[in-house]
Amino acid sequence: MTTFLIVFFSVFFLVFSAITLWWTMHAWRTPEMLAATRFPEPDGGHELTFSLLVPARHEEAVLEQTVENLFRSTHANFEVIIIVGHDDPGTAAVARRLAERHRDRVIVVTDTNEHKNKPRALNTALPYCRGDVVGVFDAEDQVHPKLLEHVDHAFRSTGADVVQGGVQLVNLHSSWYSLHNCLEYYFWFRSRLHLHARHRFIPLGGNTIFVRTELLQRANGWDGTCLAEDCDLGVRLSARGAKVVVAYDPALVTREETPSSLLGLIKQRTRWNQGFLQVYRKGEWRKLSTFGQRLLARYTLTQPFVQALSGVAVPVGIAVALFGNVSALVAMLSFVPLAPMLSNLAFQAIALRDFGIQYGIRIRFRDYVRLFVGAFPYMLVLAVAALRAAIREYTGRKNWELTRHVGAHLVQQPARADT
Numbered sequence: 001m002t003t004f005l006i007v008f009f010s011v012f013f014l015v016f017s018a019i020t021l022w023w024t025m026h027a028w029r030t031p032e033m034l035a036a037t038r039f040p041e042p043d044g045g046h047e048l049t050f051s052l053l054v055p056a057r058h059e060e061a062v063l064e065q066t067v068e069n070l071f072r073s074t075h076a077n078f079e080v081i082i083i084v085g086h087d088d089p090g091t092a093a094v095a096r097r098l099a100e101r102h103r104d105r106v107i108v109v110t111d112t113n114e115h116k117n118k119p120r121a122l123n124t125a126l127p128y129c130r131g132d133v134v135g136v137f138d139a140e141d142q143v144h145p146k147l148l149e150h151v152d153h154a155f156r157s158t159g160a161d162v163v164q165g166g167v168q169l170v171n172l173h174s175s176w177y178s179l180h181n182c183l184e185y186y187f188w189f190r191s192r193l194h195l196h197a198r199h200r201f202i203p204l205g206g207n208t209i210f211v212r213t214e215l216l217q218r219a220n221g222w223d224g225t226c227l228a229e230d231c232d233l234g235v236r237l238s239a240r241g242a243k244v245v246v247a248y249d250p251a252l253v254t255r256e257e258t259p260s261s262l263l264g265l266i267k268q269r270t271r272w273n274q275g276f277l278q279v280y281r282k283g284e285w286r287k288l289s290t291f292g293q294r295l296l297a298r299y300t301l302t303q304p305f306v307q308a309l310s311g312v313a314v315p316v317g318i319a320v321a322l323f324g325n326v327s328a329l330v331a332m333l334s335f336v337p338l339a340p341m342l343s344n345l346a347f348q349a350i351a352l353r354d355f356g357i358q359y360g361i362r363i364r365f366r367d368y369v370r371l372f373v374g375a376f377p378y379m380l381v382l383a384v385a386a387l388r389a390a391i392r393e394y395t396g397r398k399n400w401e402l403t404r405h406v407g408a409h410l411v412q413q414p415a416r417a418d419t
């Protein structure tokens with residue numbers, strides 16, 4: 001029985017690791033594919049109007065700078081709707097100050113829901129949206145001034161229903177895990193989401209999402225009970241046949257920070273993983289039109305299970321192979337999944353150098369050391385979060401664990417995009 005389990009899990013993780021590596025490399029397969037991930041050059045037209053939603057809960061430390069940064073936008077036609085909780089006087093005071101300063105452009109909406117979370121806050125603001133397109137930003141986001149111009153042109157030139165812009169963590173040196181966290185975002189938004197868009201099934205990212213207002217209203221906004229409301233919205237719109245355009249340009253990404261503590265990271269990933277499991281259980285993905293889309297959806301939404309399993313099975317399998325009473329062939333098979341894992345790590349090292357070039361961050365020798373030494377501990381952290389998510393979903397615990405922001409990513413951005 002032990003031999004069977006070792007062989008089974010070895011083959012399982014080999015396939016999973018190989019698929020993950022192939023998908024991670026999607027945008028880098030050819031120079032043409034990488035170039036196609038960027039926004040098309042805008043034509044200077046400001047034909048669409050935007051309603052930019054900024055949900056803010058206990059975000060008085062970062063909200064004002066985020067909103068003032070939005071008003072550096074070179075696009076002429078947008079409004080900012082700040083959503084604050086009725087029980088959050090500190091953030092509400094900042095929001096009111098901003099509304100007084102920008103009377104014709106800022107609306108403050110109060111979320112009176114007893115149980116607070118991001119999707120309920122967004123739904124509270126949806127009736128107030130007057131723009132052609134609804135955009136979502138988080139309260140700590142650093143948004144490039146020319147982003148809206150590029151999004152406007154992307155909608156008009158492609159006929160898109162949804163435009164997903166890039167989001168990037170940039171505080172690479174804040175902690176041992178921040179390096180891995182930054183690279184995860186780099187691969188997800190620069191490569192993986194483009195693969196999903198190509199197959200017309202996409203779990204949308206948490207912000208820098210732009211949706212035509214009429215379509216969003218027909219879809220009844222966000223699911224107020226889901227812990228991954230962005231993923232849920234993407235799945236529902238994909239099932240409706242919506243056209244989603246994804247664009248990642250290092251000069252235009254929305255900059256964010258990694259969670260400020262390891263516990264914060266685990267809670268954040270727990271929420272996302274549990275949200276994916278909720279979306280899977282809801283079954284909207286079954287309405288996708290092709291078998292390939294449904295297979296991709298099932299694989300994507302059940303990844304928390306695989307992550308949780310890997311955190312238990314991989315170290316146990318290695319220990320059994322090294323110290324257990326198994327044949328040499330079985331012991332060798334137990335190490336087979338390490339091949340794509342090591343290949344993935346080598347690719348991350350190359351990407352780390354590229355990340356430093358793209359964002360003007362000096363990559364030091366010790367950063368490469370942190371990449372290799374921290375790879376397995378980081379995998380265990382993600383596995384703990386995934387296992388915690390599965391337990392919470394099984395036991396029915398669905399409270400929203402808020403991520404604390406300290407502004408570690410806030411740097412001066414260039415006024416113009418190098419595109």
